[in-house]
Amino acid sequence: MIRDILKYSSKTPLCRKEAGATVCLACRHYCRIPEGGSGRCLMRFNEGGELYAPRGYVSSLNADPIEKKPLFHFLPGSGTLSFGMLGCNFKCSYCQNWEISQTLKDPAAPARAQEIKAETLVSRALEEGLKILVSTYNEPGITPEWAKEIFFLARKRDPSFRTGFVSNGYLSPENVEFMGGDVDFIKIDLKSFEPEKFLRLTGGKLRGVLDSIKYVFSKGIHLELVTLLVPGFNDGEKELAGTAAFIKEVSPEIPWHITAYHPDYRMLEGKAAKREDIEKAVTAGRKAGLNYVYGGNVHSETLDTFCPACGDLLVKRGYMSVGEIRLRAENSEGYCPSCGKKIYGVYNSRGGSGSVIGK
Numbered sequence: 001m002i003r004d005i006l007k008y009s010s011k012t013p014l015c016r017k018e019a020g021a022t023v024c025l026a027c028r029h030y031c032r033i034p035e036g037g038s039g040r041c042l043m044r045f046n047e048g049g050e051l052y053a054p055r056g057y058v059s060s061l062n063a064d065p066i067e068k069k070p071l072f073h074f075l076p077g078s079g080t081l082s083f084g085m086l087g088c089n090f091k092c093s094y095c096q097n098w099e100i101s102q103t104l105k106d107p108a109a110p111a112r113a114q115e116i117k118a119e120t121l122v123s124r125a126l127e128e129g130l131k132i133l134v135s136t137y138n139e140p141g142i143t144p145e146w147a148k149e150i151f152f153l154a155r156k157r158d159p160s161f162r163t164g165f166v167s168n169g170y171l172s173p174e175n176v177e178f179m180g181g182d183v184d185f186i187k188i189d190l191k192s193f194e195p196e197k198f199l200r201l202t203g204g205k206l207r208g209v210l211d212s213i214k215y216v217f218s219k220g221i222h223l224e225l226v227t228l229l230v231p232g233f234n235d236g237e238k239e240l241a242g243t244a245a246f247i248k249e250v251s252p253e254i255p256w257h258i259t260a261y262h263p264d265y266r267m268l269e270g271k272a273a274k275r276e277d278i279e280k281a282v283t284a285g286r287k288a289g290l291n292y293v294y295g296g297n298v299h300s301e302t303l304d305t306f307c308p309a310c311g312d313l314l315v316k317r318g319y320m321s322v323g324e325i326r327l328r329a330e331n332s333e334g335y336c337p338s339c340g341k342k343i344y345g346v347y348n349s350r351g352g353s354g355s356v357i358g359k
Contacts, residue, residue, distance in 0.1 A: 008056035028208035043087035073345025084137025136166035244288035259296030
């Protein structure tokens with residue numbers, strides 16, 4: 001059944017062979033897969049003692065603003081060519097992309113796969129003037145081989161391409177090492193800070209995501225975090241304080257997006273998060289000592305970036321859009337034009353320099 005839907009696949013080295021099985025190294029589930037079986041994601045399978053991973057197709061392909069990912073500190077105001085595949089290693093009941101992420105797990109989730117060559121995808125990005133490629137929509141951590149093929153080809157054709165993952169954060173260290181220099185940024189979801197809630201929602205262990213956050217940041221990959229605020233589930237003051245304290249321990253520079261939940265998939269009876277819920281959580285994050293905390297899925301001043309040293313407005317945003325950008329950029333680094341503080345992120349083309357952007 002898997003190979004009927006995912007007829008495009010290839011052998012992957014991202015595994016370890018054991019007697020009678022292969023161990024998939026793509027994510028922190030470390031699935032031990034017997035001959036003819038598949039991992040929890042159902043997308044990576046063992047045939048003839050070899051592990052196969054999907055390639056050669058997309059389920060979704062769209063031009064999106066970088067702010068939609070959401071990423072606020074990576075080339076703000078830029079466009080991306082975003083592509084997705086099928087499947088996920090989590091089972092979140094509020095998933096907004098469940099039609100593709102829960103393929104083969106949920107009979108109601110239709111499988112949609114469109115054959116495409118990596119060269120075609122890169123050419124489309126160039127034709128549309130998009131220099132950021134993003135593996136997103138489903139979980140990129142279960143298809144890093146296909147992303148790496150695309151990202152490598154893109155940089156070969158134009159070294160100014162930037163690349164990234166929009167991930168649930170269950171990436172294994174082996175996966176991150178496999179991607180190496182072929183991924184510039186990773187956005188990670190921190191869905192809950194209470195282990196039992198996290199396990200119930202996702203089927204994974206919270207510690208795995210926390211360790212991934214630490215590991216990705218230690219490798220110098222640009223990192224931003226997102227928490228979908230679900231009333232009655234993860235919006236308690238204690239839990240939010242714990243999340244903020246953890247992020248600060250890793251680095252107060254890491255941007256934290258707190259986005260508004262709306263009922264979806266199997267959580268249709270829940271309450272949508274209101275603007276005041278988001279603003280309260282953002283305020284708490286900033287008081288905890290985080291330099292960059294943002295609201296999401298709401299129209300609010302919590303979308304703007306301010307200098308954590310002098311308080312000056314650096315980036316004025318609308319809903320998934322950018323208005324004014326005031327940053328002094330030098331060799332991809334950004335600085336406050338008023339006090340000179342270095343601002344976490346990437347702010348101009350690779351190797352370039354400039355003064356104030358988008359004034």
